[in-house]
Amino acid sequence: MDRVAIIGASMTQFGQRDAWIRELLAEAGVAALSDAGVSPDEIEHLYVSNMASGEFEGQTGVPNALAHDLAAMPAYTARIDQTSSSGGAGVYAAWQSVASGASNMTMLVGGEKMTHRTTAEATDVIASLTHPVEYKHGVTLPSFAGLTARLYLDTYDAPRESLGKVAVKNHKNGLDNPHAQFRKEVDLETVLDSPIVADPLRLYDFCPITDGSAALVFCPESVAREYTDDYAVISGIGGATDTHVVHERADPTTMGGVVNSSEIAYEMADLGPEDIDVAELHDMFTILEFLQSEDLGFFEKGEGWKAVEEGVTDRDGELPINTSGGLKSKGHPLGASGVAQVYEIYKQLIGDAGDRQVDADVGLACNVGGFGNCVTTTIMESR
Amino acid sequence: MDRVAIIGASMTQFGQRDAWIRELLAEAGVAALSDAGVSPDEIEHLYVSNMASGEFEGQTGVPNALAHDLAAMPAYTARIDQTSSSGGAGVYAAWQSVASGASNMTMLVGGEKMTHRTTAEATDVIASLTHPVEYKHGVTLPSFAGLTARLYLDTYDAPRESLGKVAVKNHKNGLDNPHAQFRKEVDLETVLDSPIVADPLRLYDFCPITDGSAALVFCPESVAREYTDDYAVISGIGGATDTHVVHERADPTTMGGVVNSSEIAYEMADLGPEDIDVAELHDMFTILEFLQSEDLGFFEKGEGWKAVEEGVTDRDGELPINTSGGLKSKGHPLGASGVAQVYEIYKQLIGDAGDRQVDADVGLACNVGGFGNCVTTTIMESR
Numbered sequence: 001m002d003r004v005a006i007i008g009a010s011m012t013q014f015g016q017r018d019a020w021i022r023e024l025l026a027e028a029g030v031a032a033l034s035d036a037g038v039s040p041d042e043i044e045h046l047y048v049s050n051m052a053s054g055e056f057e058g059q060t061g062v063p064n065a066l067a068h069d070l071a072a073m074p075a076y077t078a079r080i081d082q083t084s085s086s087g088g089a090g091v092y093a094a095w096q097s098v099a100s101g102a103s104n105m106t107m108l109v110g111g112e113k114m115t116h117r118t119t120a121e122a123t124d125v126i127a128s129l130t131h132p133v134e135y136k137h138g139v140t141l142p143s144f145a146g147l148t149a150r151l152y153l154d155t156y157d158a159p160r161e162s163l164g165k166v167a168v169k170n171h172k173n174g175l176d177n178p179h180a181q182f183r184k185e186v187d188l189e190t191v192l193d194s195p196i197v198a199d200p201l202r203l204y205d206f207c208p209i210t211d212g213s214a215a216l217v218f219c220p221e222s223v224a225r226e227y228t229d230d231y232a233v234i235s236g237i238g239g240a241t242d243t244h245v246v247h248e249r250a251d252p253t254t255m256g257g258v259v260n261s262s263e264i265a266y267e268m269a270d271l272g273p274e275d276i277d278v279a280e281l282h283d284m285f286t287i288l289e290f291l292q293s294e295d296l297g298f299f300e301k302g303e304g305w306k307a308v309e310e311g312v313t314d315r316d317g318e319l320p321i322n323t324s325g326g327l328k329s330k331g332h333p334l335g336a337s338g339v340a341q342v343y344e345i346y347k348q349l350i351g352d353a354g355d356r357q358v359d360a361d362v363g364l365a366c367n368v369g370g371f372g373n374c375v376t377t378t379i380m381e382s383r
Numbered sequence: 384m385d386r387v388a389i390i391g392a393s394m395t396q397f398g399q400r401d402a403w404i405r406e407l408l409a410e411a412g413v414a415a416l417s418d419a420g421v422s423p424d425e426i427e428h429l430y431v432s433n434m435a436s437g438e439f440e441g442q443t444g445v446p447n448a449l450a451h452d453l454a455a456m457p458a459y460t461a462r463i464d465q466t467s468s469s470g471g472a473g474v475y476a477a478w479q480s481v482a483s484g485a486s487n488m489t490m491l492v493g494g495e496k497m498t499h500r501t502t503a504e505a506t507d508v509i510a511s512l513t514h515p516v517e518y519k520h521g522v523t524l525p526s527f528a529g530l531t532a533r534l535y536l537d538t539y540d541a542p543r544e545s546l547g548k549v550a551v552k553n554h555k556n557g558l559d560n561p562h563a564q565f566r567k568e569v570d571l572e573t574v575l576d577s578p579i580v581a582d583p584l585r586l587y588d589f590c591p592i593t594d595g596s597a598a599l600v601f602c603p604e605s606v607a608r609e610y611t612d613d614y615a616v617i618s619g620i621g622g623a624t625d626t627h628v629v630h631e632r633a634d635p636t637t638m639g640g641v642v643n644s645s646e647i648a649y650e651m652a653d654l655g656p657e658d659i660d661v662a663e664l665h666d667m668f669t670i671l672e673f674l675q676s677e678d679l680g681f682f683e684k685g686e687g688w689k690a691v692e693e694g695v696t697d698r699d700g701e702l703p704i705n706t707s708g709g710l711k712s713k714g715h716p717l718g719a720s721g722v723a724q725v726y727e728i729y730k731q732l733i734g735d736a737g738d739r740q741v742d743a744d745v746g747l748a749c750n751v752g753g754f755g756n757c758v759t760t761t762i763m764e765s766r
Contacts, residue, residue: 045622054511055437061466061512061627064756068627074643076622077757078472081462083444089461092485093476100482102475102620128437129444237485239428239459244444244451260457373447374460 003233004098005224006380007217008036009343014212014331015181021053021062021113024213026069029109032215033070037227038105040071045103048079049090049110050335055125057113066109083129084284086110087338088239088367088376094218095237104223110339111213122209126334129370131245142206144246144371145285146198152253152287153200156302160200164191165308166286167204167328173315174325176355181210181331205286210331214339216346232349236271236379238264242372257375258295258366265377273297276319277360278348280341282368283326292366293321296377315358323348323356338367342378349382386616387481388607389763390600391419392726397595397714398564404436404445404496407596409452412492415598416453420610421488423454428486431462432473432493433718438508440496449492466512467667469493470721471622471750471759477601478620487606493722494596505592509717512753514628525589527629527754528668529581535636535670536583539685543583547574548691549669550587550711556698557708559738564593564714588669593714597722599729615732619654619762621647625755640758641678641749648760656680659702660743661731663724665751666709675749676704679760698741706731706739721750725761732765
């Protein structure tokens with residue numbers, strides 16, 4: 001079977017941007033077309049990963065506007081929303097469009113414009129994804145993170161410091177990412193002394209509110225070869241849900257969506273966790289990096305924290321995680337994040353990751369919606 | 384190639400419903416599973432077509448909630464939004480999920496909850512899909528319809544009455560649709576004397592604001608045979624955009640998205656307009672039925688109105704259009720409409736359309752987003 005290749009990618013500066021969603025999407029779209037050497041009229045399908053342009057900005061129909069702005073008309077367009085994993089869902093949609101034969105050239109642009117709203121307003125829009133009863137009780141996603149972190153530390157006898165070290169590592173990686181929102185190192189003391197948000201988690205355990213976008217160009221591998229030698233292929237991809245209501249989970253320290261989506265992806269790729277050379281995980285909260293690294297099979301349950309303590313997931317470690325800086329330092333513009341994860345893996349696999357470059361032939365991106373409510377896992381290989 | 388089959392379908396009562404979006408989606412989902420004889424744990428992918436649950440109801444993450452309500456977890460879920468053509472975009476996504484091999488059993492549920500908001504509020508949410516400049520000038524979709532209707536009548540020397548006859552025909556068809564919002568005949572005088580909305584169009588030229596949902600179950604044809612002899616196949620499907628800004632169109636009486644999406648669908652099906660036995664068109668406004676019937680190639684440009692005058696598109700005519708009652712009498716819950724169109728064609732093709740039954744082996748559904756900004760066309764055949 002002709003595999004699905006990625007032949008071009010881009011991401012904008014993440015952070016506080018003086019641009020509306022439409023402008024952010026167009027900025028990444030134009031850059032990805034240029035990177036791929038593809039002209040707009042070659043695009044057959046154009047997908048937009050975005051959670052809430054209507055709620056944030058009062059603007060819907062954004063995919064159609066983007067087709068105009070990129071001069072990609074009459075390309076088919078649609079918006080893919082899976083809350084904070086809209087980007088990963090967009091990657092899956094783009095993969096399906098090519099693998100089904102519906103499109104020979106698909107562009108995905110993910111983006112979100114959030115910082116013009118207050119943090120409380122933005123958190124409220126995000127919290128609209130939770131069950132109405134959770135919402136009424138004030139259990140927003142940061143609250144779940146606090147509760148789960150406490151449970152994890154108690155259950156697996158992990159030190160509070162290990163969570164802080166995730167933030168320290170990812171900030172250090174973000175220093176070398178020119179697109180990251182925060183390009184500054186933080187030390188463990190700063191993390192541990194930062195204002196408390198949801199005990200035991202503090203400010204530096206959380207990703208910021210961010211504007212930004214990222215884009216990818218997909219086509220069959222047979223077509224990719226006509227454009228470039230520098231492409232990567234998606235060899236496995238899968239998605240899965242966990243309970244909509246978090247308290248229904250037998251063990252909240254296990255993310256069922258991560259387990260199930262990665263099983264599908266590993267089987268499709270005919271690979272296992274031991275084959276992964278580099279990974280981008282959804283560190284919206286530091287605790288999530290532990291949970292995902294375990295549920296993806298990288299480490300035994302309850303041992304993810306040890307890997308961080310021992311430097312295994314550092315950029316020069318055995319399995320670098322979040323070389324991009326992760327959501328923690330790069331920022332988390334909801335619809336863009338899953339796309340930017342795949343951007344990072346793509347750059348690592350084609351050897352174009354600059355100062356962040358690691359030695360990798362196989363990479364994995366795991367994008368989490370809600371508190372693990374829906375997850376997509378993508379495995380990519382250098383050609 | 385293994386074609387994509389539809390093995391089950393449902394739609395809820397359309398109209399003013401005392402139920403939230405989550406309940407509406409679950410109602411159609413449960414009914415479609417039952418209709419298909421498929422158990423929830425067989426569902427691999429679950430798509431939700433919905434434009435604006437966040438804007439209408441403050442609730443996002445609806446696909447994940449639906450996976451819970453249907454006991455379909457860990458099925459992968461995502462929301463597909465293409466404004467008023469979200470349903471058609473969902474059909475395309477579901478088709479791709481099966482055709483790509485990603486899923487062997489996909490459910491699509493489309494729905495919208497709108498009537499708890501005033502007509503002005505609902506129209507405002509819909510108008511958020513237009514260009515900000517169009518929006519500022521008050522050119523909402525009904526305004527475009529009035530302007531285009533005037534142009535059509537003038538250009539093609541069509542009588543005002545011909546538009547009214549679309550409403551009369553579709554209301555007559557809706558009388559036999561137990562799910563329709565309006566089950567009452569209207570005569571031409573009533574239409575022509577109803578309050579003016581956007582000259583020359585009057586109240587009865589417009590579809591209503593509606594709550595409702597519809598669902599479909601898709602699988603490979605090889606799998607379909609294990610479940611039922613009563614299935615239909617999707618033999619052609621395509622999508623395309625037209626300009627985001629309506630005034631940029633060289634001829635506003637031609638819907639480029641309809642032309643381009645149907646060309647893709649006809650080519651995939653290896654069929655032409657002359658092969659279509661029954662069609663569901665997006666008669667959000669009466670004028671749109673003329674435009675689509677021409678741009679799909681059923682009739683020459685400027686002659687669509689004659690077909691209605693001559694009864695060609697009546698239920699007992701040569702090419703019945705909108706046997707369901709169309710959006711006009713059935714109602715238009717945005718995310719549900721494109722799904723309900725395919726529901727009607729499916730029912731016609733398997734011979735289960737009750738009093739609305741016509742003689743048909745090949746059917747077509749055309750779902751329009753915005754004022755033709757994005758369109759999907761689906762061609763289906765009896766097995």
